Amino acid sequence: MNGEILRIENVSRKIDGITYLDNINFNIRKGEILGLLPLDNHGKEQLIELIIKNLNIDYGRVYFDEKLVNYYEYSDMQYNEVYVIDKNTKLISELKVIDNIYVLNNTLNQFIINENILSKKAKAIFEYFDLDINPDKYISDLSQFEKVVVETIKAVINGAKLIILNELSNFLSINELYNFQKLIKYYSNKDISFLYMANHHEEAFKICNRVCLLEDGKIVKVIEKNDYSDEIMLPYIVEFDSNTNSKISDNENIIIGFEDFTTTNIYKLNIRINKGECITILDKDNKGIQDIVEFLKGNLTLIDGNIIFNRKTIKSIRDLNSLIENEILFIPENPIDNFLFFNMSYLENLMFLLEQKLNNNLSFRKKIKRLKENYKLLEDVNINENDISNLSKKSLYDLIYFKVYEFKPKLIFLMQPFSGADMYLRARIIQLINKLKNEGITIIILAVSISDTLIVSDRLITIKDDSVF
Amino acid sequence: MGQVITVSIGLVALVIVFGLLNPTFFSSRNISNLLRQIAPIILIGVGQSYVLITANIDLSIGSVVGMSTMISATLMSKGMDPLTAVFITFIAALGVGLLNGLLISKAKLPSFIATLGTMTIARGIAQIVNNNYNTDSIGSHADGFRDLFYYGETFGLYNTIWIALGIWLVFNFILSRTRTGRHIYAVGSNMSAAHLSGVNISSTITKAYVVSSVCAATVGLITTATSGMGTMDAGTSYELYAVAASVIGGISTLGGQGILLGTVVGASIWGVLQNGLQFAGAPVAIRNIVIGIIVIVSVLLDIVVRANKNKSKSNQKAKS
Numbered sequence: 001m002n003g004e005i006l007r008i009e010n011v012s013r014k015i016d017g018i019t020y021l022d023n024i025n026f027n028i029r030k031g032e033i034l035g036l037l038p039l040d041n042h043g044k045e046q047l048i049e050l051i052i053k054n055l056n057i058d059y060g061r062v063y064f065d066e067k068l069v070n071y072y073e074y075s076d077m078q079y080n081e082v083y084v085i086d087k088n089t090k091l092i093s094e095l096k097v098i099d100n101i102y103v104l105n106n107t108l109n110q111f112i113i114n115e116n117i118l119s120k121k122a123k124a125i126f127e128y129f130d131l132d133i134n135p136d137k138y139i140s141d142l143s144q145f146e147k148v149v150v151e152t153i154k155a156v157i158n159g160a161k162l163i164i165l166n167e168l169s170n171f172l173s174i175n176e177l178y179n180f181q182k183l184i185k186y187y188s189n190k191d192i193s194f195l196y197m198a199n200h201h202e203e204a205f206k207i208c209n210r211v212c213l214l215e216d217g218k219i220v221k222v223i224e225k226n227d228y229s230d231e232i233m234l235p236y237i238v239e240f241d242s243n244t245n246s247k248i249s250d251n252e253n254i255i256i257g258f259e260d261f262t263t264t265n266i267y268k269l270n271i272r273i274n275k276g277e278c279i280t281i282l283d284k285d286n287k288g289i290q291d292i293v294e295f296l297k298g299n300l301t302l303i304d305g306n307i308i309f310n311r312k313t314i315k316s317i318r319d320l321n322s323l324i325e326n327e328i329l330f331i332p333e334n335p336i337d338n339f340l341f342f343n344m345s346y347l348e349n350l351m352f353l354l355e356q357k358l359n360n361n362l363s364f365r366k367k368i369k370r371l372k373e374n375y376k377l378l379e380d381v382n383i384n385e386n387d388i389s390n391l392s393k394k395s396l397y398d399l400i401y402f403k404v405y406e407f408k409p410k411l412i413f414l415m416q417p418f419s420g421a422d423m424y425l426r427a428r429i430i431q432l433i434n435k436l437k438n439e440g441i442t443i444i445i446l447a448v449s450i451s452d453t454l455i456v457s458d459r460l461i462t463i464k465d466d467s468v469f
Numbered sequence: 470m471g472q473v474i475t476v477s478i479g480l481v482a483l484v485i486v487f488g489l490l491n492p493t494f495f496s497s498r499n500i501s502n503l504l505r506q507i508a509p510i511i512l513i514g515v516g517q518s519y520v521l522i523t524a525n526i527d528l529s530i531g532s533v534v535g536m537s538t539m540i541s542a543t544l545m546s547k548g549m550d551p552l553t554a555v556f557i558t559f560i561a562a563l564g565v566g567l568l569n570g571l572l573i574s575k576a577k578l579p580s581f582i583a584t585l586g587t588m589t590i591a592r593g594i595a596q597i598v599n600n601n602y603n604t605d606s607i608g609s610h611a612d613g614f615r616d617l618f619y620y621g622e623t624f625g626l627y628n629t630i631w632i633a634l635g636i637w638l639v640f641n642f643i644l645s646r647t648r649t650g651r652h653i654y655a656v657g658s659n660m661s662a663a664h665l666s667g668v669n670i671s672s673t674i675t676k677a678y679v680v681s682s683v684c685a686a687t688v689g690l691i692t693t694a695t696s697g698m699g700t701m702d703a704g705t706s707y708e709l710y711a712v713a714a715s716v717i718g719g720i721s722t723l724g725g726q727g728i729l730l731g732t733v734v735g736a737s738i739w740g741v742l743q744n745g746l747q748f749a750g751a752p753v754a755i756r757n758i759v760i761g762i763i764v765i766v767s768v769l770l771d772i773v774v775r776a777n778k779n780k781s782k783s784n785q786k787a788k789s
Binding site: 323343344352 | 648654658725
């Protein structure tokens with residue numbers, strides 16, 4: 001057990017009769033970056049909870065910092081020196097960086113705060129990592145990347161011995177991830193341990209000393225660094241079917257064009273997209289695509305250029321309503337939270353967009369009847385479900401894409417469609433996107449990481465340092 | 470619908486209890502009066518329900534009732550024909566509704582603060598309309614108005630009840646059968662999803678507040694017809710009665726849930742409690758305490774039921 005920060009030994013954990021963790025065995029050494037790839041999401045959250053806090057377990061033992069802290073006969077419910085970093089920051093937005101790092105800290109003994117001293121201390125740390133973060137800034141003014149950095153430093157200063165990094169690539173761009181990994185490596189050399197949870201083995205292989213595969217609440221394999229290869233992952237990878245009949249037409253059939261599209265973070269973006277094409281716009285800095293999103297929402301004016309849609313020149317967009325009037329849809333990241341109505345039935349959700357399109361009550365009634373008949377025939381679809389919160393994540397994604405499919409837009413912008421999805425769900429999302437492609441719907445995927453987008457995309461456009469490739 | 474059935478059972482139980490305690494409770498005269506008492510609460514409850522479903526609140530309802538009472542009574546007492554007075558009253562109430570909607574949806578003020586402000590403004594208008602005095606009698610030329618809104622009967626029921634029923638039917642149809650209704654639920658259920666689905670958030674919220682003001686103005690006119698004059702403190706605390714009726718009837722304070730049938734049942738419970746406790750000889754203070762407790766219990770039940778539902782769902786999902 002020498003030099004271990006965490007050892008989980010034969011741990012099983014049931015909640016309300018459901019086994020979330022099934023005889024789990026793994027350990028993390030001091031200063032190690034251990035990768036954890038959840039092949040499905042079963043047990044992932046429960047494992048994080050258990051590492052943070054000594055909750056009741058049904059079997060096994062948990063050692064933290066070489067001490068037995070939890071075993072099946074007695075759980076003291078105490079917290080371990082663990083910090084979790086994920087998309088939902090735990091920093092206080094209304095306070096400054098220095099307040100979050102030093103003042104909200106159990107090691108600070110001063111009653112009166114000397115902001116100058118704290119600011120200098122923080123500046124020194126940021127300069128060391130070559131980061132341009134103003135310590136006197138409010139957290140609400142920081143980018144997602146800056147928040148993650150501040151949170152990591154705060155965790156270390158607060159005495160965290162293990163930091164859990166929960167699917168960073170869902171919200172950090174490739175460049176940001178690369179810069180952040182430098183910080184992780186620095187701290188791992190200082191004996192801080194990391195549990196790096198990732199969606200993709202390629203991402204984990206780049207930085208982790210070992211990688212564990214979690215499936216159905218079990219650790220199904222531990223891969224040592226020497227064994228890293230795509231071949232070793234083959235038995236655990238879901239085959240993604242990428243057969244589509246993309247109806248790419250000739251240049252006469254351009255549906256949308258970006259012409260010298262210039263914002264603060266994009267310089268003269270020129271793309272022409274044909275009807276039925278699917279392209280990915282990859283933004284390695286996570287700024288350019290945010291500008292595109294803000295432009296679509298009507299919150300951003302172009303510095304220069306325009307877009308051409310259906311042969312109409314558009315210099316600015318009023319709001320999302322005007323997009324929908326033009327049969328353009330924007331599907332946000334994590335659409336379950338942002339695109340469904342949980343107080344409405346399956347059918348009401350399915351029909352909601354269509355209602356916007358059809359004003360004729362008679363045709364609308366016919367449409368509902370036809371829809372009911374069509375969807376009744378589908379497996380795994382409960383068209384009569386009144387409470388969609390009963391549905392699985394997969395079924396909810398089905399509903400989101402069926403909703404889009406029925407609306408039959410001319411163009412869809414998909415923001416990070418694979419964000420937060422496990423391997424099985426990603427496979428399903430690919431099928432759903434292909435279904436839309438087969439209908440001849442034009443799709444623009446906005447992404448900060450390539451993660452599976454190439455399987456569905458006909459073209460990849462990369463925005464980097466204000467330039468386009 | 471589940472909560473509506475539950476509170477309906479509660480309503481029936483209350484009626485039986487009060488009937489057993491005092492048989493005159495079941496007299497046709499008392500039932501008729503009881504329905505006439507409940508009618509204004511149903512109306513303001515309908516307005517408040519619209520707003521609550523959008524996940525907002527309207528604290529200005531009571532003051533709009535007062536303002537409408539004072540405007541209509543002042544105009545009629547000065548000899549204006551009732552039809553014009555009613556028209557002007559509705560325009561003034563619409564103004565407050567529009568102001569509420571715009572402050573919340575455009576200026577992004579929290580509904581609690583915005584309507585707290587307009588509540589004070591509307592009450593101020595009620596006071597200023599007749600130079601800080603209650604009005605004189607609205608006069609005999611407004612007898613038709615008084616019959617229409619309060620004293621008259623049609624098919625054996627007071628007109629007040631028919632007005633409440635008519636308005637309830639119209640707004641219930643809008644909420645349950647039209648795209649506007651669906652948008653109101655959508656905004657309260659998930660504003661982000663509604664926005665991305667092309668719902669005009671600002672317009673939808675404004676419509677809800679306009680409905681609320683229209684209902685409050687109607688109650689103001691009923692109040693004028695009842696007393697034949699305008700009092701500056703008319704409608705005081707009505708916003709709370711409206712919230713009570715809605716919440717007891719199963720309208721969720723979190724938005725996106727509830728039906729107007731529930732509001733009717735909620736308003737009826739409120740009315741039966743007031744009436745029944747009065748029959749039982751309970752003082753006003755006790756009546757208020759009882760209703761307050763029932764409102765808290767209703768919301769608590771809603772929270773507990775939701776929490777249990779969510780827990781069982783997550784277990785169900787994990788099992789599957």
